[in-house]
Amino acid sequence: MDKVRFGKTNFMVSRVAFGGIPIMRLGMDDAVKVVRDVIGMGVNFLDTAHVYVDSEEKIGKAIKGINRDSLIIASKSGSFDKNGFNADLDQCLKRLGADHVDLYQHHNIASKEIKDKVFGPGGAYEAMESAIKAGKVRFAAFSSHNSEVACQVMKTGHFASVQLPFNFLETSPEKEAIHLAKQLDMGFIAMKPMGGGMFDDAGLAFRYLLQFDNVIPDPGIEKSEEMRQIVGIVEANKALDDADKAKIAKIRAEIGSEWCHRCNYCQPCPQGIDISACLMAKSSCKRFTPDRARSMVGDNIEKARTCLECGECMTRCPYGLKIPELLKKNIAWWDENFKNK
Ligand code: SF4
Numbered sequence: 001m002d003k004v005r006f007g008k009t010n011f012m013v014s015r016v017a018f019g020g021i022p023i024m025r026l027g028m029d030d031a032v033k034v035v036r037d038v039i040g041m042g043v044n045f046l047d048t049a050h051v052y053v054d055s056e057e058k059i060g061k062a063i064k065g066i067n068r069d070s071l072i073i074a075s076k077s078g079s080f081d082k083n084g085f086n087a088d089l090d091q092c093l094k095r096l097g098a099d100h101v102d103l104y105q106h107h108n109i110a111s112k113e114i115k116d117k118v119f120g121p122g123g124a125y126e127a128m129e130s131a132i133k134a135g136k137v138r139f140a141a142f143s144s145h146n147s148e149v150a151c152q153v154m155k156t157g158h159f160a161s162v163q164l165p166f167n168f169l170e171t172s173p174e175k176e177a178i179h180l181a182k183q184l185d186m187g188f189i190a191m192k193p194m195g196g197g198m199f200d201d202a203g204l205a206f207r208y209l210l211q212f213d214n215v216i217p218d219p220g221i222e223k224s225e226e227m228r229q230i231v232g233i234v235e236a237n238k239a240l241d242d243a244d245k246a247k248i249a250k251i252r253a254e255i256g257s258e259w260c261h262r263c264n265y266c267q268p269c270p271q272g273i274d275i276s277a278c279l280m281a282k283s284s285c286k287r288f289t290p291d292r293a294r295s296m297v298g299d300n301i302e303k304a305r306t307c308l309e310c311g312e313c314m315t316r317c318p319y320g321l322k323i324p325e326l327l328k329k330n331i332a333w334w335d336e337n338f339k340n341k
């Protein structure tokens with residue numbers, strides 16, 4: 001598979017990365033086999049995170065015996081304070097069985113408040129700098145679900161790459177982030193290339209993203225076959241044709257106004273409801289293990305039952321989502337598929 005330069009890191013990475021969320025659902029042996037199969041297909045860029053249960057450990061087992069220098073391994077810490085970050089990083093290295101990680105990302109700098117915490121006294125960025133000096137991390141990076149905040153963070157000049165949701169439904173990075181990444185010589189990782197499960201046509205999804213030569217799609221992979229299909233699409237490197245464009249327009253029209261972009265502009269909710277987490281319930285449940293889904297989504301859904309229907313959130317949602325109505329739909333879906341099972 002073709003390799004491309006990943007911004008100022010100068011890493012030569014495969015044109016597609018491996019996203020390590022779905023292997024949480026597999027047993028150890030199956031997960032190891034999938035990761036090794038994927039590496040065998042020429043994918044050298046593996047992305048995981050501290051919160052993906054045992055994903056780091058599974059990747060660690062899979063890469064045992066493989067030349068470490070042939071792989072680019074990225075992980076993330078969701079702790080925004082120094083001590084939490086250090087604990088996450090130490091556990092990451094232990095799980096990976098490695099003395100360093102190539103790219104370590106602050107996981108989801110989603111708001112100005114989180115950005116201030118990360119860069120404030122005792123914040124995670126202090127720990128990131130020390131970890132780089134100690135050789136535990138080669139390059140600092142971050143992820144976010146909010147393009148606008150991400151651009152502010154990119155402009156600090158501290159990071160070698162950014163990871164944002166990007167697909168033909170979530171196009172906000174096209175406004176600035178992708179161009180800014182080029183300008184600042186940063187790598188750009190596209191999370192949720194398949195819309196986080198909102199559509200299932202891999203051809204459309206990857207042909208769309210391949211238009212952007214500095215974007216590395218990062219699909220979550222559970223079966224070797226999924227990556228084999230994606231690698232075929234990437235290697236064919238066919239441009240989007242009129243039929244593709246018509247299909248994309250149709251999917252956009254169908255999903256249209258009911259899709260939460262996880263920008264969190266709707267916050268704060270007086271009831272403390274994590275609105276985007278509730279509206280993404282189906283997608284999260286599809287990607288995570290049932291136990292993880294229950295812990296991540298269940299409490300939020302319970303809180304969503306206290307919605308006052310005050311409508312404050314709707315005045316702030318730039319996508320015009322009818323939030324109280326959508327919360328009810330998601331509560332009903334949860335009750336049918338999880339709560340009452
Ligand atoms: S309508 Fe419900 S979710 Fe929206 S702000 Fe009010 S209480 Fe929160």
Ligand code: SF4
Pocket residue numbers: 259260261262263264265266267275276279316317318319320321323
């Ligand atoms: S409900 Fe609207 S404002 Fe809130 S996260 Fe989703 S898209 Fe953004």
